[in-house]
Amino acid sequence: xxxxxxxxxxxxxxxxxxxxxxxxxxxxxxxxxxxxxxxxxxxxxxxxxxxxxxxxxxxxxxxxxxxxxxxxxxxxxxxxxxxxxxxxxxxxxxxxxxxxxxxxxxxxxxxxxxxxxxxxxxxxxxxxxxxxxxxxxxxxxxxxxxxxxxxxxxxxxxxxxxxxxxxxxxxxxxxxxxxxxxxxxxxxxxxxxxxxxxxxxxxxxxxxxxxxxxxxxxxxxxxxxxxxxxxxxxxxxxxxxxxxxxxxxxxxxxxxxxxxxxxxxxxxxxxxxxxxxxxxxxxxxxxxxxxxxxxxxxxxxxxxxxxxxxxxxxxxxxxxxxxxxxxxxxxxxxxxxxxxxxxxxxxxxxxxxxxxxxxxxxxxxxxxxxxxxxx
Amino acid sequence: xxxxxxxxxxxxxxxxxxxxxxxxxxxxxxxxxxxxxxxxxxxxxxxxxxxxxxxxxxxxxxxxxxxxxxxxxxxxxxxxxxxxxxxxxxxxxxxxxxxxxxxxxxxxxxxxxxxxxxxxxxxxxxxxxxxxxxxxxxxxxxxxxxxxxxxxxxxxxxxxxxxxxxxxxxxxxxxxxxxxxxxxxxxxxxxxxxxxxxxxxxxxxxxxxxxxxxxxxxxxxxxxxxxxxxxxxxxxxxxxxxxxxxxxxxxxxxxxxxxxxxxxxxxxxxxxxxxxxxxxxxxxxxxxxxxxxxxxxxxxxxxxxxxxxxxxxxxxxxxxxxxxxxxxxxxxxxxxxxxxxxxxxxxxxxxxxxxxxxxxxxxxxxxxxxxxxxxxxxxxxxxxxxxxxxxxxxxxxx
Numbered sequence: 001x002x003x004x005x006x007x008x009x010x011x012x013x014x015x016x017x018x019x020x021x022x023x024x025x026x027x028x029x030x031x032x033x034x035x036x037x038x039x040x041x042x043x044x045x046x047x048x049x050x051x052x053x054x055x056x057x058x059x060x061x062x063x064x065x066x067x068x069x070x071x072x073x074x075x076x077x078x079x080x081x082x083x084x085x086x087x088x089x090x091x092x093x094x095x096x097x098x099x100x101x102x103x104x105x106x107x108x109x110x111x112x113x114x115x116x117x118x119x120x121x122x123x124x125x126x127x128x129x130x131x132x133x134x135x136x137x138x139x140x141x142x143x144x145x146x147x148x149x150x151x152x153x154x155x156x157x158x159x160x161x162x163x164x165x166x167x168x169x170x171x172x173x174x175x176x177x178x179x180x181x182x183x184x185x186x187x188x189x190x191x192x193x194x195x196x197x198x199x200x201x202x203x204x205x206x207x208x209x210x211x212x213x214x215x216x217x218x219x220x221x222x223x224x225x226x227x228x229x230x231x232x233x234x235x236x237x238x239x240x241x242x243x244x245x246x247x248x249x250x251x252x253x254x255x256x257x258x259x260x261x262x263x264x265x266x267x268x269x270x271x272x273x274x275x276x277x278x279x280x281x282x283x284x285x286x287x288x289x290x291x292x293x294x295x296x297x298x299x300x301x302x303x304x305x306x307x308x309x310x311x312x313x314x315x316x317x318x319x320x321x322x323x324x325x326x327x328x329x330x331x332x333x334x335x336x337x338x339x340x341x342x343x344x345x346x347x348x349x350x351x352x353x354x355x356x357x358x359x360x361x362x363x364x365x366x367x368x369x370x371x372x373x374x375x
Numbered sequence: 376x377x378x379x380x381x382x383x384x385x386x387x388x389x390x391x392x393x394x395x396x397x398x399x400x401x402x403x404x405x406x407x408x409x410x411x412x413x414x415x416x417x418x419x420x421x422x423x424x425x426x427x428x429x430x431x432x433x434x435x436x437x438x439x440x441x442x443x444x445x446x447x448x449x450x451x452x453x454x455x456x457x458x459x460x461x462x463x464x465x466x467x468x469x470x471x472x473x474x475x476x477x478x479x480x481x482x483x484x485x486x487x488x489x490x491x492x493x494x495x496x497x498x499x500x501x502x503x504x505x506x507x508x509x510x511x512x513x514x515x516x517x518x519x520x521x522x523x524x525x526x527x528x529x530x531x532x533x534x535x536x537x538x539x540x541x542x543x544x545x546x547x548x549x550x551x552x553x554x555x556x557x558x559x560x561x562x563x564x565x566x567x568x569x570x571x572x573x574x575x576x577x578x579x580x581x582x583x584x585x586x587x588x589x590x591x592x593x594x595x596x597x598x599x600x601x602x603x604x605x606x607x608x609x610x611x612x613x614x615x616x617x618x619x620x621x622x623x624x625x626x627x628x629x630x631x632x633x634x635x636x637x638x639x640x641x642x643x644x645x646x647x648x649x650x651x652x653x654x655x656x657x658x659x660x661x662x663x664x665x666x667x668x669x670x671x672x673x674x675x676x677x678x679x680x681x682x683x684x685x686x687x688x689x690x691x692x693x694x695x696x697x698x699x700x701x702x703x704x705x706x707x708x709x710x711x712x713x714x715x716x717x718x719x720x721x722x723x724x725x726x727x728x729x730x731x732x733x734x735x736x737x738x739x740x741x742x743x744x745x746x747x748x749x750x751x752x753x754x755x756x757x758x759x760x761x762x763x764x765x766x767x768x769x770x771x772x773x
Contacts (some may be wrong), residue, residue: 034703071699118696119703202769 004030009123010116011035012108012282014068015055018127020062020181020190022170026125029068034071034119035063038112040079040103052123061189075111082106088215091238094267095345098155098313101359105158105294113166123168128152130356131172132164140164142296142356147175154313157349157359158294201311209239222272223248226263226282234272237265242373243283243341248274264373273373284338286367288347290331290360293324297357308351310361312343317351331360346371382407389705390752393746395566395590395684396709397536399634401591401746407635408593409626419625420616429627436634440598444583445574445638453599453620454630459566460488461584462532464621465561466493468607469582470502471605476557477527483507483515484542485537485728490563491723494532503527509727512675514544520549528558539724539741540674541684543567550579559605564596565589566681570645570652581605587629591746592636592644596629652682652744655753659685659742662757664718668764673725673739683744686725687733689760692767697740700763706756709741 011023013035026033032334037059056072083102090097100183108126116124129145129152139161146150161168171179183191212218217234225231231250234240239247244262256276264273275282288311303324309316319336334349342365352358365372378731400408411432414554417425419433441449454462470480482494483505494504505523507515515533524531531553536543546562553560561582564573571592575583582605586597599606601620613622656676663670673686689697698710711722721736729735742756 069703071702073695114697119699120766 002030005032007122008032008034008120009067009125010119011128012112013037013059013126014059014127014196015062015190015193016127016192017180017183017188017193017194018171020058020127020188021174021182021238022125023062023068023181024186024188025170026168027362032192033066033068034121035059035068036112036116036119037070037072038085038108039072040107042076045259046166052126056085058190058193063196064329065186065188073112073115073267078111079103079107082111088233090345091212091216093345094237094265096241096343097345100155101158101347104155109156109159109167111164113163117166121166123166125170126169126251127167128156128169129172129176130169131157132169138165139297140167143172144354144356145169145172150176153351153356154310154347154349154359156357157296158292158349159296160294161297164296165305199210209235212238219270221272223250223272223274225275226273231260231274237267237270237272240265242343245278246340247339250274252341281367282372283340284367285335285340285342285365286338287332287334288348288362288365289330290333290362292361293328293331293358294360295358304359307357310349311339312346320350322350333360338367342372380511381715386492390755391707391751392555392742392744392748392756393707393709394748395743397590397594397743397747398569399637399747400593401639403639404592404632404636408628408632410573411631415627415631417627419627420614422730429625433625433627434633436630439634439638441600443568443573443640444600446600447576448603450618451600454615454625455597455599455600455621456595457588457597458487458505458563458584458586461586461597462487462489462561462563463493464599464607464610465584465601466530466532467489467497468610469559470497472607473529473559474502477525477529478502479505479525479527480530480532481505481507481520481523481528482532483509483534483557485509485513485539485724486532487563487565489540490532490534494623507533509542511538511728512678513537513673513724513728514545514678515544515551517545517548522550524552524558528556530561531558532561532563534563534565535571535573536564536681537724538566538684540545540686540728541566541681542674543679543681546580547578548625554579566684568684569640570648570681572642572645575600575602585709587633587636590636590640590741592633593629596626596633598633598746646745652748655748655750656682656685658709658750658753659687659757662754663687663760666757666761668761671735673728674733684741685743686739686741689764690738692764693737694739695762696767697738697760701740701756701759704759704763706759708756709743710739711741 009026009031011019011033013019013023023033023035037056041199050071083099083106086102087097087099115122120351129147129150131143131145132140133143134140140155142156142164144153179193217236220233220235221235222230223224223232240262242262245259248260252262258276260274260276261274261280261283262272263280304321318339321334323332342362344362344364346362347359348362349359400495415429415432417429419426419429437449437452441452446452455529478501480494480502480591482490482504498504507523509515530668533544533549535546550560559581560579562580563584565584565586568585581602583600609620609622616622617626668688671688673688694710698708701708711720725736
């Protein structure tokens with residue numbers, strides 16, 4: 001076996017099964033493995049008690065079992081400044097942000113990477129489901145995971161090759177049941193632990209509405225159709241996402257049993273637009289505009305090219321044509337087939353086969369010339 | 376399933392420089408403890424042979440302990456579970472016993488939490504506590520002390536030497552001043568006991584706390600000295616052990632081991648330790664200077680200090696990063712008490728010395744020497760710090 005003992009890999013350990021198996025695999029491969037638990041959100045109780053989180057206890061158990069040193073690092077301030085304020089700002093604009101994309105870009109693969117380098121790391125490793133290939137120049141390319149159900153390249157799409165050059169995704173070649181099996185065989189305490197919800201500040205309970213209301217005062221308003229028919233009250237525009245069906249509280253109208261969906265928001269008038277039917281035409285777009293464009297590898301593909309894209313996590317790819325603006329700051333993405341429920345604030349992520357090319361943040365969706373959602 | 380497997384890589388500390396946190400047991404202490412654990416198991420309060428055997432061993436040990444601080448009588452020694460219990464007992468029980476005489480207590484801003492937390496609790500019960508400020512060397516002023524003392528003062532609790540920066544307090548002078556005052560004088564001597572010659576009569580000390588594990592003894596054993604005439608009910612209610620001053624079956628093997636550890640510390644042995652540790656301090660300071668490390672001492676090399684404690688401000692490098700890097704290199708130092716959160720509680724001692732805005736609060740480490748510390752280990756520490764500083768200043772990671 002190759003001697004990896006001089007290569008220090010700092011593993012971002014969350015206390016979950018995925019990162020536990022990452023640490024185990026790297027240790028088995030002979031690397032100099034160091035586990036670090038990242039704390040990004042202050043859940044200190046009202047008595048000011050600095051509480052030991054269950055997750056950190058699990059990190060300690062797993063690290064002791066594997067035989068690696070473990071530490072924790074606090075990025076609460078960085079997370080607040082770089083992720084959470086962005087998250088709130090986006091909601092204030094009536095958009096639906098994706099904090100995990102920004103968390104990866106700013107915290108897990110920036111603040112954490114910097115910290116790991118301070119600890120003498122050659123690489124960091126995480127339990128993300130994604131793969132990396134290195135080209136002849138040694139540069140990393142971001143590839144989809146073997147487990148297509150779990151593939152997380154969507155959330156990693158704003159990383160740069162400079163960041164990825166120092167990253168390992170040691171379980172990207174496994175499917176989730178294999179990961180659990182490995183953890184079980186090794187007797188790791190996290191083998192049967194439930195998967196986390198993702199967004200770290202909301203926690204497992206997921207009282208999202210209460211949480212958001214704590215930071216952003218909700219302003220109730222009218223819920224109406226595009227024809228101006230008032231269908232009820234909304235609790236605050238930020239609580240609704242384009243394409244959402246649940247929680248509207250609109251009863252049947254006695255004509256048909258078609259359910260109602262959120263089809264748009266007007267921030268100025270504080271109106272939530274609803275429409276009937278999953279296939280409501282107001283939910284279908286022909287193209288979108290996006291900014292904050294980020295390419296993993298800076299390869300000249302010309303200003304217009306065809307590839308595939310996802311508009312939200314766990315969605316099938318759609319064929320698209322990308323038109324870059326002259327300055328490269330704006331992008332128009334034209335769909336091969338109309339796409340449903342394009343949501344401003346989410347990422348549009350581009351793929352070429354299994355390679356994740358990069359992403360941009362969606363600003364608006366259009367049906368031919370007409371802008372949707374702000375109807 | 377719950378098989379315990381700890382790889383040596385995880386725990387092997389090649390160089391242990393955190394002896395103010397705890398110390399390894401001395402071989403003769405370990406031998407005594409092991410022997411007595413195996414052979415002397417009787418309950419010291421019982422009336423049969425095995426009990427008498429334990430009782431005799433305990434009382435012989437009590438005399439050794441009493442002699443180690445020049446106490447008049449072994450009856451003035453109460454065995455406790457350690458420094459925290461001794462401090463809690465001395466403070467809380469005195470306050471409640473003497474509150475008819477006044478409700479004012481004087482202490483310093485840089486006491487151990489085992490002193491500060493009971494005082495905070497007493498403040499909630501209506502007691503008034505004066506926290507004497509310290510200068511940048513961690514020292515209090517006797518003028519401040521005299522000014523704070525009033526007719527209501529019933530207790531003065533001031534540490535003999537500080538655990539984080541090693542500064543010593545003017546115990547003798549305070550004891551003299553309190554000669555003509557009603558206040559009882561308690562001192563937390565947990566850090567000082569292993570290296571200073573303590574004489575409770577010379578310094579007019581009424582109560583004194585120690586802990587065995589700081590002097591190469593076992594953990595969870597310590598004592599509280601209380602002068603004859605200083606009386607209070609037991610903090611822990613229960614049996615009549617320790618002359619009704621501390622309930623609970625005495626841990627006789629640990630008490631015997633504690634006495635063994637105390638016996639090793641003759642005045643000559645303590646003097647030798649002080650000199651050797653002072654040499655280590657100079658070696659660290661000179662070594663870091665020679666290697667161009669930008670640092671300052673929190674405290675002072677001059678004047679009266681605990682010689683086993685050295686607190687360093689390594690400029691520009693966070694406590695946590697330095698401590699973690701040293702740990703990865705097999706060197707154990709202290710970086711303050713850590714939350715599980717990965718943040719370190721800001722040191723109240725450094726805050727009292729330099730203010731909350733000082734960069735020293737987040738960029739300091741404490742090293743503390745022990746009987747096993749060698750000059751070669753100090754050199755290795757210096758080399759590693761210099762290498763870490765060089766690496767971090769070269770890696771432009773931001």
